[in-house]
Amino acid sequence: MEVMIVLIPLSVALVALVGAVFWWSVNNGQFDDLEGPAHRILADDDGARASDRSSAP
Amino acid sequence: MASIVVADGHEAAATAPAQRCFHCGDAVPAPSRWQWQVGDAARHFCCGGCLAISQTIDAAGLAAYYGRRTGAGATPPAIDEERDWGGSDADALRARFARRDADELEASLLIDGMSCGACVWLLESWLSRQPGVAHASVNFATRRARVRWRTSEGSLARLLASVRAIGYAAHPYDPARRESMARRERRASLSRTAVALLAMMQVMMFAVPTYVASDDVAPAQQALFDWASLVLTMPVLVYSAAPLWRGALRDLAMRRLGMDVPIVLGLAAAFGASAWSTLGGGGPVYYDSVTMFVALLLVARHAELVARHRAGEAIERVARARPAIAERLVDWPRTSVGESVEAASLVPGDRVLVRPGAGVPADGVVVEGRSHVEEAVLTGESRPRAAGVGDAVLEGAINREGALVVRVDAAGDATRLAGVVRLVEAAAAERPRVARVADRIAHAFVGALLLLAIVVGAYWHAVEPSLALPIVFALLVVSCPCALSLATPATFAAAAGALSRMQVVAARPDALETLARVSDVVFDKTGTLTQGRLRLVATHAPAVDVAAALARAAALEAFSEHPLARALRDCAPDAATTAARVIVHTGQGIEGEVGGTPYRIGSLPFVEALAGPMGAVLAARLASIPPQATVVALGSVAGVEALFVLDDAERETAGEAIARLHALGVRTHILSGDSARAVAAWSQRLGAGEARGGCSPSDKRQAIADLQAHGAVVAMIGDGVNDAPGLAQAQVSVSLGSAAPLAQWTADIVVLSDDLSRLPLAIAQARRTLSIVRQNLGWAFAYNAVAIPAAALGLVTPLLAAAGMSLSSLAVVLNALRAGRAVRRP
Secondary structure, eight states: OTHHHHHHHHHHHHHHHHHHHHHHHHHTTTTTOSSHHHHHTTOOOHHHHHHHHHHOO | OOOBOOOOHHHHHHHOOSOBOTTTOOBOOSSOOEEEEETTEEEEESSHHHHHHHHHHHHTTOTHHHHHOSSOOOOOOOOOHHHHTTTOHHHHHHTTTEEEETTEEEEEEEEEOOOSHHHHHHHHHHHHTSTTEEEEEEETTTTEEEEEEETTTOOHHHHHHHHHHTTOEEEEOOHHHHHHHHHHHHHHHHHHHHHHHHHHHHHHHHHHHHHHOTTTSOHHHHHHHHHHHHHHHHHIIIIITHHHHHHHHHHHHTTOOOTHHHHHHHHHHHHHHHHHIIIIIOSOOOHHHHHHHHHHHHHHHHHHHHHHHHHHHHHHHHHHTSOSEEEEETTTTTOOOEEEEEGGGOOTTOEEEEOTTOBOOSEEEEEEOOEEEEOHHHHSOOSOEEEOTTOEEOTTOEEOSSOEEEEEEEOGGGSHHHHHHHHHHHHHHSOOHHHHHHHHHHHHHHHHHHHHHHHHHHHHHHHOHHHHHHHHHHHHHHOOTHIIIIIHHHHHHHHHHHHHHTTEEESSHHHHHHHHTOOEEEEEIIIIIEEEEEEEEEEEOSSSOHHHHHHHHHHHHTTOOOHHHHHHHHHOSOSOOOEEEEEEETTTEEEEEETTEEEEEESHHHHHHHHOSOOHHHHHHHHHSOTTSEEEEEEETTEEEEEEEEEEEEOTTHHHHHHHHHHTTOEEEEEOSSOHHHHHHHHHHHTOSEEEOSOOHHHHHHHHHHHHHTTOOEEEEOOSGGGHHHHHHSSEEEEETTSOHHHHHHOSEEETTOOTTHHHHHHHHHHHHHHHHHHHHHHHHHHHHHHHHHHHTTOSOHHHHHHHHHHHHHHHHHHHHGGGSOOSOO
């Protein structure tokens, strides 16, 4: 069971890594809009969307 | 993103060195009076024009322009500062935030750092104690405080400072900033929850071996598990649980007991004992309970946060429609030179230019140009409406195509949109009675719980010292006042959001509660069930084509502005038919040639004078026309051709609304000043329960009082001044968006879209909201009644307590979210 001594700190480090990645993605705006991108991928008319955005108040 | 800094003259003088205008690069005259937060620094401006431009750029999210640009911004059109802004600089800016009421000012402040319903109470009490403050109310859903203060004693700057002094940040309300604040809050909440969930997962894994096979775990391994758990629990306690700590510390600093206090006490005790054990003191560890408790609790709070934001957004949408900047035409119509001014500083009589795509900055009348305007925010109708010279346009309408010049009739606080915004804000700023009572009970509940914990702890310490700590921990953690403190306000916030999405505003928070109990709805007729204007209801033309007759009528009526003529024109199938040699006989009708044939349209005698007596078929039809309708005849030398029957048009949804109200078990009544016969005819047509005609305003009031005497809870829906006594007598008064402002001001509920079928929907929504609140309170009572005695007797392990409490609060919050879903059919 000596392997535990390696594995347990490793698991703690992995959790820290996952936490850091998640923290980054949250602050990067990945979770800000969970519905929009699903629709956006269907609308391939990028030009129209850009003009929509610029005319928004 | 950005906030305005309203600089008091002397303050700015002390802090502003000589500098260049952030926008145009001109020298800023000292003292600097124009400041605007762009990015992370307060910028100074040379004049109001530059400031306004910069605000617009910033509000559009384009502040990066200032980082990327290589030259100075365009210099705004020359403005005589002293004339336009001099002496009233603070007023013009403040107009966006503060509303003048005699010698009092009122402002909406955005509050940063509110974590629970209890903060509302704290902020309200604190603000009310500030010098000069006459009234303060805080809305948890939108994070806004409405403060009214006497200008002689208080200032906005001092109020902001005072809010900061108790650990919150306050900003004068600004939509762009609000949005970024909401995003920050959501991201932080998500990160905290995720960290807690990850840690919980891992700590559980270390805990399981101890639970299933504690004999097989070697002491060295156990120590390893404990240390790993300790490391993983630390961030949960310090980072994830930070809002809980802050909430509890704030409560304690104010010497009161919020729902976070027992939670934090339990967490601290459990973690302290566990850490002591791990460091060598010996004894059990509770890392699994601590992390799971925090994680599940944060999931529940995150759900509540999302619901609150969604409700807040729906409410914000109305307020956000107000354009901030207007383009005033200084010398119209001689020149079309424009200057940018704060929309709030417009005065009636000003001419403003509304460019395509821009919002109309004030209520007014079009004096030049032709376009389509979209008034979705006011009416819910997204189909654009044609607007030409002479047509009225409302603030907040979006101009679609052509540039319009609008003469301002009402601006600033006097516009219809401003009235709606105020209603919405006032409604959102107060909490319904149920929520206030629930919060008070929660405080008492927590106090009693802490006392019980001390007693139980002392008892077990005497009987079995090793059990005292886990039992006290379980007791502190297992109790769940969430249905009171967290779920009840969340339910009402969610319901308000759902209502405002269907264009219904509950102007008084208690209205929702009363609306749920409504047993009788009283309608006014004219202007409420009917549209209050004439419409073509039938055409009798037995000998000719109806459409052709209508086209001829419309061609002749094109020369008249009489309401009857308008109604006929509105129904005409085409504009191709034209009339020539038209003579208007005032009070009788119109004479002219259509297709070469002389025609007359108007009163029957006037037409018969040309056409001769009408035929037997038409005469029989005439006899069947109801007496309140107006008849317009059309005839040529060949004889009377058609009879047009015009009547007050019913609102399209009136019949549907009444049917749905009946389906909800609500009785309907019509009280009208009209003749009894006409009212009875309308009542029958719409299927209303009871109808009374010939009512004076005081008769209406008396009729409602009689209903109430028999135990009815009455909602009255009316539009005019003559309904005011009735509206005041009814428990719930409802008005339509198009009603007279007076009726709106006194109404408890305003249906902005003028769609009567929203009323039964609102009643159904209110009933569901109340039933959800009741379900939650019932659940909380049952849960606590079982869990607290069980925990006190030592039957609940800390892990079970943590799971029970956090799942219970998750359940009530998720249940509360159901109030935010719109009801489709009552």
